[in-house]
Amino acid sequence: xxxxxxxxxxxxxxxxxxxxxxxxxxxxxxxxxxxxxxxxxxxxxxxxxxxxxxxxxxxxxxxxxxxxxxxxxxxxxxxxxxxxxxxxxxxxxxxxxxxxxxxxxxxxxxxxxxxxxxxxxxxxxxxxxxxxxxxxxxxxxxxxxxxxxx
Numbered sequence: 001x002x003x004x005x006x007x008x009x010x011x012x013x014x015x016x017x018x019x020x021x022x023x024x025x026x027x028x029x030x031x032x033x034x035x036x037x038x039x040x041x042x043x044x045x046x047x048x049x050x051x052x053x054x055x056x057x058x059x060x061x062x063x064x065x066x067x068x069x070x071x072x073x074x075x076x077x078x079x080x081x082x083x084x085x086x087x088x089x090x091x092x093x094x095x096x097x098x099x100x101x102x103x104x105x106x107x108x109x110x111x112x113x114x115x116x117x118x119x120x121x122x123x124x125x126x127x128x129x130x131x132x133x134x135x136x137x138x139x140x141x142x143x144x145x146x147x148x149x150x
Contacts, residue, residue, distance in 0.1 A: 008043050021047045026070050033114040041111040045095045052094045055084030086118035
């Protein structure tokens with residue numbers, strides 16, 4: 001039975017798994033979007049939500065705990081100064097996983113992990129609404145046009 005056994009082993013030793021998750025969390029917080037396999041994406045979501053929770057605490061102890069995971073002072077500074085305040089009113093669920101297809105070499109399922117825009121409804125620092133991608137509106141218009149012709 002797997003009572004109280006969190007996380008996925010990912011066919012790695014514990015030290016390799018910890019280093020992998022540390023690197024993935026660091027990359028996700030630095031770039032705000034990464035592409036990886038589905039099992040790694042689901043596991044890195046857990047780690048990232050934990051680290052953002054530390055950033056929301058904002059204490060020195062939380063900063064030192066985050067440095068134990070992230071190991072890059074610039075990324076920790078970004079976490080505490082920009083990323084965590086973006087989610088101050090959000091109780092959890094700071095990341096989104098989008099399945100993007102299959103890897104060409106071994107046909108492994110790939111996913112994109114990205115940080116959510118925040119509670120301000122997708123507004124930038126200048127207060128302007130972020131424009132949606134053009135393919136979404138074109139796709140919607142083509143469906144509406146097909147419905148009118150029918």
